[in-house]
Amino acid sequence: MRVGIICLLLAYGLSQFYRAFLAVLTPYLGADIGMTPETLATASSLWFVAFAALQIPVGIALDRVGPRRTSALLFGLGTGGGAALFALASQPWHIVLAMMLIGAGCAPVLVASYYIFARIYSPAVFATLAGAVISIGSLGNISSSYPLAWALGFLGWRETVWCLAALSVLTALLVQFLVVDPPASEGGPQGKMSELLRMRALYPICGLLFVGYAPLAAISGLWVGPYTHDVFGLDAEGIGAAALVIGLSMAAGSMLYGPVERALRSRKWVALTGSAVMGLALYMLWATAGQSLLLSVALFGVIGFFGANYPVIMAQGRTFLPAHLTGRGVTLLNLFSVGGVGVMQFVSARVYAAAPAQPVTAPYAAIFLTFALVVTVGVIIYAFSREAPAPVEIHSRAI
Numbered sequence: 001m002r003v004g005i006i007c008l009l010l011a012y013g014l015s016q017f018y019r020a021f022l023a024v025l026t027p028y029l030g031a032d033i034g035m036t037p038e039t040l041a042t043a044s045s046l047w048f049v050a051f052a053a054l055q056i057p058v059g060i061a062l063d064r065v066g067p068r069r070t071s072a073l074l075f076g077l078g079t080g081g082g083a084a085l086f087a088l089a090s091q092p093w094h095i096v097l098a099m100m101l102i103g104a105g106c107a108p109v110l111v112a113s114y115y116i117f118a119r120i121y122s123p124a125v126f127a128t129l130a131g132a133v134i135s136i137g138s139l140g141n142i143s144s145s146y147p148l149a150w151a152l153g154f155l156g157w158r159e160t161v162w163c164l165a166a167l168s169v170l171t172a173l174l175v176q177f178l179v180v181d182p183p184a185s186e187g188g189p190q191g192k193m194s195e196l197l198r199m200r201a202l203y204p205i206c207g208l209l210f211v212g213y214a215p216l217a218a219i220s221g222l223w224v225g226p227y228t229h230d231v232f233g234l235d236a237e238g239i240g241a242a243a244l245v246i247g248l249s250m251a252a253g254s255m256l257y258g259p260v261e262r263a264l265r266s267r268k269w270v271a272l273t274g275s276a277v278m279g280l281a282l283y284m285l286w287a288t289a290g291q292s293l294l295l296s297v298a299l300f301g302v303i304g305f306f307g308a309n310y311p312v313i314m315a316q317g318r319t320f321l322p323a324h325l326t327g328r329g330v331t332l333l334n335l336f337s338v339g340g341v342g343v344m345q346f347v348s349a350r351v352y353a354a355a356p357a358q359p360v361t362a363p364y365a366a367i368f369l370t371f372a373l374v375v376t377v378g379v380i381i382y383a384f385s386r387e388a389p390a391p392v393e394i395h396s397r398a399i
């Protein structure tokens with residue numbers, strides 16, 4: 001089981017890499033293919049839309065056929081094939097289609113590991129294990145920053161992406177042969193998605209999931225590139241260094257949220273505080289856009305650290321899920337998270353297009369303000385969430 005988890009971690013690291021590597025590729029794709037910040041935002045958003053669209057089918061597959069075959073098939077065909085198409089791209093729409101395929105291929109890998117954790121480990125340690133997965137997987141996000149910039153300069157962008165395609169296919173094969181499916185729930189798969197939709201306790205949790213990860217994913221995966229390039233004149237290596245700060249902050253936050261949650265014995269208030277601080281940092285980024293590169297990068301770090309509360313929110317939602325709906329429940333929660341990123345990427349592209357072109361900071365300030373406002377709404381909704389199910393609910397589910 002441990003070797004299989006390591007294989008899923010490798011796949012998740014690649015997933016984190018692919019969702020963030022467009023930022024560093026910005027100068028290359030603009031010069032060679034004519035990608036604009038708006039088309040880059042569209043490509044990035046469709047990665048998350050494709051990812052989100054497969055969450056419900058993936059959840060059903062996890063409950064019925066297990067994480068091994070689900071992850072290996074999708075990751076090999078979608079991610080490996082999408083990366084190959086990306087390397088061959090000659091038009092902007094090729095990049096858009098490639099990102100959709102890669103997003104679809106990456107859809108099962110995180111929730112597959114969460115499914116295994118939920119089936120074989122105590123709920124008390126779920127947040128810590130989930131945070132550890134994201135923290136280790138964030139090495140992929142880190143690799144998509146300065147290390148990617150170095151590889152692009154050494155190999156060229158097409159050659160680099162070909163290497164990524166080969167690595168993705170190899171990872172899928174490792175998942176197929178080394179991941180072990182956990183035992184099925186007693187009585188076999190049963191239940192319907194409608195059971196989950198009737199759980200009103202999940203609604204405010206899904207509200208924060210929908211907007212909580214979107215700013216962090218959008219900035220680290222896309223807008224850090226155009227913003228620092230257009231406003232401060234950074235090249236690919238400079239963009240990579242700025243993105244590295246976000247990646248390291250995300251890794252640190254993901255690792256620390258679990259222990260803090262256990263020490264304070266509250267998932268809700270830890271997650272609420274983290275999202276509120278991220279919202280304040282976004283307001284500051286809006287108010288100070290273009291004033292200082294150092295300040296902007298520092299605020300990116302704050303957003304990365306405090307915005308990495310996804311494992312704690314997922315752990316809170318996990319406590320409301322019955323065993324026979326673990327796969328579908330985890331993927332439903334993840335659907336709101338990645339779906340929110342896809343929607344907000346579309347929104348940010350429209351905000352960029354609608355904002356005044358001058359001063360050069362105007363489109364980016366508008367994007368930062370939009371993110372700050374939606375996070376504020378999400379925090380208000382989430383404030384009405386419940387910490388955990390009442391004992392009577394847990395008992396009735398056991399029956």
